[in-house]
Amino acid sequence: MKNKLYFSAISKRAEEKAFDAIVEEQKSIGYYALPDQDIGPILEYCSSIPETIETIAVIGIGGSSLGAKAVYEFIKPVKELSRKLYFFESTDPININELLSKCDMNKTHFLVISKSGSTVETFSIYKYIYSLQQDPSFYTFITDPGSPLEKYALEIEASVLYLPDNVGGRFSVLSTVGLVPLALCGIDIKDLLTGAQMIKERFFDRGYVYDMLLEKAVYYAENHAQYSINCIFAYSETLKYFCQWYVQLWGESLGKHQRNSAFHVGLTPIGLIGPEDQHSFLQLIMEGTRDKSVTFIKIEDFHDDTTIPDITLPHLEMLDTLNNLPFSKLINMQCDSVIEALLDQNNIPLDTITIQSVTESNIGSLIFYYELLTSLVGELIDVNTYDQPGVEAGKIILKSKLQEL
Template sequence: MDELLSVSVGAAFVGGDRPVLRENIDDLSKMVEEADVLLREKGRDDVEGFGWINLPYQDLSETIKIGRWLSGFEAIVQIGIGGSALGNRMLAKALLPPFYNELDASVRKAPKFYLLENPDPKTAVSLLDRLDLSKTAFIVVSKSGSTTETAAHFLWAWQKVREKIGERASDNFLIITDPRKGILRKFAKSTGCRSLNIPESVGGRYSVLSSVGLATASALGINIEKLVQGAKEMDQRLVLRSHLWENPAWLLACINLLHAKAGRNMAVMMPYGDDLADFAEWFAQLWGESLGKEGYGTTPVRALGAIDQHSQLQLYAEGPDDKLITIIDVKNRPLFLLPDVVDIDALKDLEFLYGKALGDLLSIEARSTASALVKAGKPVIYLNIPEVSERYIGALVFFYEYVTALVGFLMKINPFDQPGVEQGKRYIYSLMGRRGYEEYVKEVEEYFGACQNTEIII
């Protein structure tokens, strides 16, 4: 059986005067086993929040059909934020060629792809001004349909497309939302535009392997069957690992819990390679929003090797001992050889690079960084994937969803809700004048007043 990923945890037991010990891990064996049983039982019953565990076994036929339709447009704009966009960003970065939108259409053979996330007018206007709206598909993603940033972008895009092509505007829109309720479900029914369901039991940050992430991926030529197959293989392998020291998801969950208890309240995710840069972005939401509640959680820190060796590594090595660092390396990268020889005397000191592969340099840097951190007494998890392709990205995504959920259960919190986010949403609704939220205006004024209590103007 070929590997989907490998995890090395020997350096996770480094840690100055607060090391995590192997016997500490063994003490959690029964607890993590019970957490795993709970996760699978509630997943099998399709309990709210747990449905993502079933996504590797979904029927993809409707999503692929929609993907074929989307592929006929010149451009696709996904309107969403958080879990309705980060997964798409991650898949596109990992699995499409670099500078994808700049490729000639004959090379690209698929639509250009854009995201409308942050409600920044400069970005929004610049994007729509550069597109032929009659040849652009808009994918609007919100489970509730009332996510403020998404709703604002949607209203604006809908109006602009209607001005361009009139009553046929609905032909350019795909709605991805709750199957039964919400504003967007009503809109899809009333206009007859195409729609896909977000399973009711799947939350936004766990939704990348649902229609939320897969519709655009399919349209852009990413093989979503292989993506989901990788997740399925990961699930099937994890379920067979019934011993703590043989199950990497159990092991990483326990290690993260114990380092959090030891005061390491930051989880650094540092993949090596530009194609995994947005995996760290996706991980940050998954980890932070799932685990940051009731006084628990560790702060996710995005880093990118080798770039952040030159910006963050000094802090990681010699700064506070408050971080657990995960490095992701890739075994097989595209071959890019440096010159065998450069016939310029002034460059003789660089001959150690002659004939070397650029990808090998990146992996050497990953190993060197890990070694430097271990020498400095800082704990490191070293994870390897065979290559960056659909199967292995699907497996990696599912693996970290699984680890995150288990850490939540070990912390005795719900990894599938986000009460802190909901409070912010209520304040936004109140200030934007949404009916039913008037009572929160005074609260916002009171608490924001504390922010302005000591104002210095220069």
Template sequence: MSVRILTGGAAREAVERVVPQLVADKVASGITGLDPDLWGEAAVEESSKRLGWTEAVATSRPLVAEITALREDLRAKGVDHIVLGGMGGSSLAPEVITRTAGVALTVLDSTDPGQVLSALQDRLERSALVVSSKSGSTVETDSQRRVYEKAFADAGIDPRERIIVVTDPGSPLDSSAREAGYRVFNADPNVGGRFSALTAFGLVPSGLAGADIAELLDEAESELVYLAVDQDDNPGLILGAALAGASPLKDKTGIVADGTHIVGFADWAEQLVAESTGKEGKGLLPVVLGLDAPELSDVPEDLQVVRLVDEATLSRNSEHLAAGEIVMSGTLGELILVWEYAIAVAGRLLGINPFDQPDVESAKIAARGLLDARPEPTPPAFTEGGIEVRGTDDVLSGVTDLRAAVQALLAQVGPTGYVAIQAYVNRLALPRLEETRNIVAAEVHRPVTFGWGPRFLHSTGQYHKGGPAVGVFLQITADAPEDLEIPDRPFTFGQLIQAQATGDATVLADHGRPVLRLNLTSDAATTALFDALNPRA
């Protein structure tokens, strides 16, 4: 077993108290044996068709040769730039796999017109597009496919030679893609999106980009024997107990990379944790932390820190264990499976079904309604520094300036609360917005999450609506300098991303969550935003 987990404080106490009961209840062998009864009667219908991820290593093996052959064929034709059009589980796993492998993959998980244009204008003549959608009806992925089809055709390139589809068998996309003559890879329908890292969704784009996917499966397979056995040193049971077994529960999970060779693991784990556990007013809020995060020097009592390290440094973390942290090491394939088992275990401990996502669809429905009706935008409460300010009444009542609006929102963060910053912008043009996370965290002394929209709607969006009602929401949008038509659709990318932001804000408000929406209308607005967020500026 090369995954090693050390625990301290409340996490260690939880492991010592909870793991023996999990062993006695045969939870590990039950998960491996596809037992749908582990999460209660209400979860049986969903869990009975969502445990295929435990068999992903075996079922995915035949894909390796097919993917490798296709990669070689594409490269022989001069196609060496892979673009992935996918959202949530379809994009987050390939992103961490390729970044860790050090191979290039353009991940297009945005509907911002500037970001889509940047991808289209990057080596189109050498590009292939992987269209990845489990349901086959994801509006973002459908829009990306349409615009690439047109771009290829306009460039005199046959889209059938450049578009590869990954979807569930029998989905609308499966049928239409085969009719159009595209190469189709079918994934296991018994695996949910956030558990699909070791299926076709994770492997096809990663393998085409050049990652060693056979080695990834080897890594995962080496851990399977330890995860399947009901014994006290099972790493899935240990991590699940450490995350969800503390009493009182530490329901914020801070994940920090501290010397690990794996790049971007916390971003993948964020969806797995949030979408699996955030429902019925319960859940674990994943918080992606850098080494300079204020939460690490001023640790909230309800934050459980998980530190990812290399094995060589694992034993030199006594100060972190003394602080009650979880410290773990392993290869990427091993950690993917360990975290999947652990979150299944956490769902049992929390008393929820870890395999459904009942609140994800609400924001999608609201966005579709706005695209169909196309109402006039709600006038801003006021505009300052090139920023249009909108928000819920509990935030903007009596407020007349930008800094006061920000302070009114942050004042609503309670002793168990958190702040979610949601940036529906072109992240290639505005990467500095991620800096807002640390600024706000230092101000509120509470956990702060940061998500690029609309991609977070497919991950932490579930937790925002279904988890504990203790979050406050800072939404950042921007006027696009240039819009982009979506072929054969009555709306543009610019209209789509604005509808997604507005729809999400509306659903959050309907759930009683405080929302402040700041729309940036000029380049100078970014400076005004940072000034408003930083009271010491």
């Protein structure tokens, strides 16, 4: 993974301060250790699922599903996987029944994921599915030790797996939450963690990732009042759900009261996919309010040589320049052209991330890169990156309303 910045931060002292804080944070925040974990127990568990199971279904919301979905949708188009993977994330009844229509209830294993063990959305969906399939052998529950969900799972004699200590939902994709469903579908989770480990080592050992991440984080923090909107512009459909994961990670981690003041701060995340958003949202970036930074993500080698045919169309001869051009080259030319156009604007901060190819290792690197970036920016803008009181407030009100019914 290569990252090229078209801007520079000012404060080297802030870089050192942020790095020292992140080094210290490793002692209490669990996600930093995930690239180094022993995946033997996860693989052993996955081998216990019968071969008759053809579909894996995750029942979970937010951090319980978005990360695994991002990896699955990135890898699925280029790799023949052993099982299909579906995500029950919404209480929309149309969505629930549309997904169920794809699942043979006797050939589907359900992973019910809730850190707290009492997530309203998750258990409303679970109760409905349980009414259709009441055999506990078709369920595995992933939760914190001692949660109500653990007690329920043990009561019905279903399988229970646990989250590592001090790993929040939006940082949990490289834990059991993401690794179990991905491994069950045939995704190489060892390679996924290898990619994350590479970024971790090259940051904490002060390799090239160290300078790249710190300069970017300090720039965002120094300019977060002016450039309060951060856009990912990903030029591959395979990254659509990665963008959704990033929106949760960035928004839920950085939109807070500052720890040492009463100010509200945050950086608003927006996920865009090229080239379609090139024909819509790009106009706002190009000529709208100068409050946006942009990160372009492109894939260097799609390993796909599908080519535009050498066909001349009457009255459209001017488009013969497309003939014999690989689509992979065209989409990257589109990306490069937009970058060049934005650079001409001078006052739009942007950078580019180039992924070599669509592999587990590369998406693992990208995920851990963004987790580290989030932690650094959170430290620099003085927020608690790992809580979510705004989200919890809505949950409390919902539970109160349900009690009143």
